[in-house]
Amino acid sequence: MDYYLSSTGWIRKQVTVDGRPLPKRALREYASDFQPILEELRQEDDEPTHFEALTAVAIRHFAESDVDFAILEVGIGGQYDATSAVNPVASAVTSISLEHTELLGETRAEIARDKAHVAPKSRPLVTGATGTALEAIKDETEVISVSQSHSEADVTVTYGGLVNETECLIRMTSGGSDLEAELQLLGEHQAQNAGVGCERRRSVG
8 A cells, every 4th residue: 555655745735624634654554555455456466556546545534534525526426436436416527628538538529428437317417518528518418607708508507707816706697596605726717617516515405
C-alpha cells in the first residue's frame, strides 16, 4: 500500500470530513488493512490504480465517520470509474471533452454515453453538456440540462462579471425561479460549473 499512499500529505487533503483532512492514524490503519487485498489482486494480475486505492480509502473513511452525505469526484468517469461502486443520490457531468478516448470512446457522443452511467437510479443526471454529447446522454438517462448559451436548457446560467477583485456574479433561471450568487472562483466557465453544482444540490431536495 505504500506505493499508492507515498504522498500522504496530498492523500490526506484529498479526503476530508467537515473540512478536516484524513487523520494520519486512520490512513495508516487503512493501509495496513488493505495490504492483503492488494497482494491478492497483484497475484491475479489485477492491481488497482492509484485512484482506485484512493477511492477505497475515501469510502471507508466516510463510512466510519458516519457522514450524512459525501461528494466524490470521478476519475475517468462512467461505468468503469472506481466511484461507480457507490449508488449516488445525485450526479453531475459538467461537460464532455475528448479525454480517455482509449477507454471511453473516440467521439464526444460515445464518451457521453459512457459517462451517463454515473446517473443515479431515481433522479435525473445534471449536465452542462451540449450538442451531440447532450443528445447521447438523453438517450441513456433522464437529464436536467444547464447552459449559458442554449435557451432550451432546463437551467440557464448568466455570467455577470466581476463585482470586486475576488468575486464574480452569476444568475441562474429555472422554471421561472431566479437565483443570484457571488463566486470566489473567477471566469465565465465557473458560472456554468456553479450552475451544474447548484442544480445537483437542488435535485436532492
